[in-house]
Amino acid sequence: MIQLMCVGWVIGIASIGKTFPILQSLILPCIALFILSLLLKLTVLKPVHTLWFKFLQLCLGFSLGISLGYSYAQQQLNDRLNFREKQAEQVEVIAYVKTINELSESSIQQKIQVLNRHTEVVQWQTFLKNEKQADHQPVLELGQYYHLQGKTLPAHSYATQGVFDQEQWYLQQNIMSGFKVTSVQKLSEQDISALGYGRYVRQQHSILNQFQLWMEQQRLVLRNFIDQQPVKHKGLLLALLTGDKSLLTPETEQLFQRFGMNHLLAISGPHVLIFALLVCWSLHQLICRYCPQVYLKWPKQYLLIVPFCICVLLYCAFVGFEIPALRTLLTCLLISGLVLLKQKIQPLSVLLLSASILLMFDPFSILSAAFWLSYGACFVLLRIYQTVQQKGHAEEIKTKTQAIKIQLKILIESQWKIFLALFPLMLIFFKQVAWITPLSNLFAIPWIGIIIVPLDVIAALCYFIFEPLGSLIFQINDLCLSILLIFMHGLDQIFSPALQPVTMSFWMLLSLCLGLIILFLPRGVVPKTWSVLCFVPLIMIDSNKNEFELTVLDVGQGQAIFVRDQDQTMMIDTGGNYDESKFSVGKQIILPFLSVNGVSELNQLILTHLDQDHKGAYESIKADLPINTIYSNEQLAVANSSQFDYCHQGQKWQWNDRVKMTILSPKAEQLVNAKDEKNEMSCVVYLQVTNAEPYQNFLLMGDAGWPTEYQILQDYPNLKVDVLVLGHHGSRHSSAYHFLKQLKPKLAVASAGFNNRYKHPSVVVESRLKELKIPLLSTIKQGSIHFSKHKSIMAIEFERDSQQWLKP
Structure with missing residues (x-):
């Protein structure tokens, strides 16, 4: 019963951000029925142990766990969303620094406690230039108060399926906003008290807060000490000891990523247990040598269990209570409690209870x-x-x-x-x-777990006791790390490992999960042969067989449109960051989106023109994504597996008598001007879907402006448009009033970036659309906009409706 309630609680919490009104309405009935069933079992039905009654109780317990978990998670989410910043603006804040900063080559990221923004203290993430790059740049010191000036940087995710959700990460880290600091003024505790925050100052003087601050200071001191050591792999030494990646080089981190071993750079349960076991083993040796008679009074497992738990707690505090460390702490406390109470230990129950308490x-x-x-x-x-x-x-x-x-x-x-x-x-x-992970882990995990981490822990302990000895052990451990890296570089030369994208649709992934769960369940729970039935869809389901869909992807300030019908796949533009090496739209947005949609190659790619925000991502992924044919208004270098052709007016493609595409512009003779007039010579695509309502005809304008719009009206006076993807992201130099009035689309879509410097979509265009009563959708507010045909209905869905924190 308890296990099933814990499973329900975890599932309920996992539904955070989703809208399930029925779960909230079930709380009171579930509580009432559960209490009633317990009373019946203890009184009227006490001697009765019918199977149906046990099954009913299990169902009620599971339902109660889900409804309680969901309601609790939603309440916590709503409370946190109330303090989230929504607009970028210049502000002045009073802040306190209580956690260690995170360093990178170009910046310092520092979490601060903001005292004057809301009725409650909230946490922001500040961004400053790295002091190594700017000698006069002030550093925010631990345990100090500051008056800061700067600009808020609200989290705004690329709301595209399969893409990293920055807003979710901010919520999970309890960060209410980013903050770019422009001015720093240090304040004393007296200044803070004079400003009316004396109560907060007194709170920071409490024993618990002072202990946490002391721990953070020790982490900083240890980081500085390792940074000064004459060792090659100081970044790895620090990361494996505290989980702090501030000294880690990008090359080393990329090497671990390629081998699928990046998780080893974060603090995990074994790190915590190694420290606790080392301390307890040392304590055991002292007892055996000097006072073994103690074990006659208290057995070893009972005497050492308290110092063991204290060591686990100390290490968890030292690494900032990271999730794997917290899991280990809770599990150790539960097992210790069962040992002291002389109760039977059921590992699965302990694991579920640990997860449930952590989520509480x-x-x-x-x-x-x-x-x-x-x-x-x-x-x-x-x-x-x-x-x-x-x-x-x-x-x-x-x-x-x-x-x-x-x-x-x-x-x-x-x-x-x-x-x-x-x-x-x-x-x-x-x-x-990374398919090489199981092979590389055979050597790396024992070497790290048995040699490197214990030496790291011993070196850190020695540093606080006798600094020269700590320095010596760190240098010895550096040699051990060199052996590990020699092994990894050797494998790198032989296998050239790389992270491989895997394309699976939702249903294929669900089938795989169910099959693996059945395989790993204890024998006798479910027949193992049932897993075969779950794996069948992986072979039978053809993820490419889909009804028509068109998605305007949220790629920030740019454009990328995905089109699919049956076994045909196409993209019109790929978006692109101004510097794909810093943030790659191709690798971080396009490839993940295609992967979760089960797409491993494209039949066609139309690059409307060669501006960076339309084709930049293609350059970063052309080696990873097979494409049969690429069209554009200018010649460009394509991969060996692709063919290139120019796009021009009159070209037509037809898919299965259901989807027809036509290029409306530019004319073939105008292509010579494409290099000088990139925007105006954009490939304009007209797409028609048969037997679809209410959206059947799509016009995709690229970056074309007024001259092209006028030419299209002249060449195609009877053009029918239901959905118009606005030219040039909704610029005021596109979407002329007469053009909009004659086409009178049912819907207009603008693909633009949050807080973009061009102010797209333009206020002028918005006013034109409003006057003509044409609804406007934008990737800024709606995220990715997904059109999909079901039978004869063309439905529309917005990615920002998928999670509560994504909704504008």
């Missing part, structure tokens, strides 16, 4: 990949442990050689099982996998 304190951790990967790996290791225990009772280990063979077998088995079990989660969160 921080329901937003459910949004983190670390939560799912951490508990997923624990579940797999638990199943491996149970299997080993069962075999251990049946087999007798006679020699050390047999024991070593069994340990190696367990290591190999655990790696491929963990990789297989976490495969769906990797696709959900990262949309790509």
Whole structure:
């Protein structure tokens, strides 16, 4: 019963941000029925143990868990959304610094507590230039108060399916806004008290807050110490010790990413346990040497359990209570409680209780990949442990050689099982996998877990006791890291690993998850052969067989449109960042979107013109995305697997007698002017879908302006348009009044970026549309705009409606 309620609680919390009114309305009935069932079981039905009554109780407990979890998560979400900044503006704030900053090559990111913005203290993330790049740039110091001036930078995600959700990440981290600092003035505690925040100052003097501040100061001191050491891999030493990646080079981080080992750079359960075990082993040796009689009074497991839990708590505080560390802390406390109470330990129940308690304190951790990967790996290791225990009772280990063979077998088995079990989660969160991960982990995990992390912990402890010894051990550990990197570089030369995008539709991914869950469940719960039925859809479902859909993607200030019907796929433009090396629209938006939609190649790509915001992303992904034919108004270099052709007026394509596309502009003889008049020579695409209502005819204008609009009206006087994708992102030099009036579309769409410097879509265009009573949609407010045909109905969906925090 408790297990099922915990499962329901986790599922309910996982529904955070979704709209399920029925779950909220079920709370009171579920509570009432659950209490009634307990009373009946204790009184009237006490001697009766019918199967149907047990089943009813289990259903009620599960339903109660889901409804309570959902309601609690929604309440917490609404409270947090109330303090989120929505507009970029110049502000002055009073702030306190209580956490260590994060360094990068060009900037310093520092979380601050803002005292004067709301009735409650909120957390913002500040951005300053790195002091190494700017000598006079002030640094925000731990435990200090400041008067800051700057500009708020509200989180605004690229609301496109499969893309990293910045707004979700900000909520999960409890960051209410970004903040670009322009002026810093240090304040004293007396100044803060004089401003009316004396109560907050007194709170920071409490024992708990002073302890947390001291811990952060020790992390900073240790980071500075490692940074000054004569070692090559100071970034890895620090990351493996505290999870702080401030000293890590991009090359090293990319190497770990290519091998699928980036999770090792974050603090996990083993790091915490290694520290606690080292301290407790040392304590045990002291007791055995100087006062062994203590064990006669208190057994070892009872005497050492308290210092063990204290060590786990201290290390969790030292690394900032990261999710994997918190999971370990809660699990250790639960197991310790059961040991002290002499209760039977049920590992699965402990894991579920740990997750439920963690979500009670921080329901937003459910949004983190670390939560799912951490508990997923624990579940797999638990199943491996149970299997080993069962075999251990049946087999007798006679020699050390047999024991070593069994340990190696367990290591190999655990790696491929963990990789297989976490495969769906990797696709959900990262949309790509590294197939070499199980092989590289065979060496890396034992080497890191048995040698590097223990040495790191010992070196840190020695630093606080005797600094020269700590320095020596860090240098020895640096040599151990060199061995690890030599191994990884060797594999890199042999296999040239890379993160591979994997394309799976939602239903294929769901089938895979169900099949793997059945495989990893204990024997006897569900027949293992049922997993085969779940894997069948992976073979049978053809993800390309879809009814017509057209999606105007949210790619910021740019344009990218995806079109699909049956087995035909096309994109019209790909968007592009001004510098794809800093943020790649192609790799961070286009490829993830295609991946979650089960698209691994395109039949056609039309680049309306070669401006960076329309074709820039293509340059960064052309080696990763096979495309049969590419069209544009200018010649461009394409991959060897692609063919190039010019687009010009009169070209037509037809898909299965259901979708017809025509190029309306430019004329073939005008292509010579494309280099000098990129915008005006944009390829204008007219798309028609048969038997669709209310949206059947789509006109996609690229960056074309008034002259092209006038020419189209002359060449196609009877043109019917239901959906008009505005030219030049809604610029005032496009979408002329006469053009809009004659076409009179049912809907206008502007593809533009949040807070873009061009102020697209233009106020002038908006007023024209309003006067003509043409509704305007924009990727700024709606996110990606998705048209899909079901039978004869062309439905429309907005990505920003998919999550509560994405809604404007």
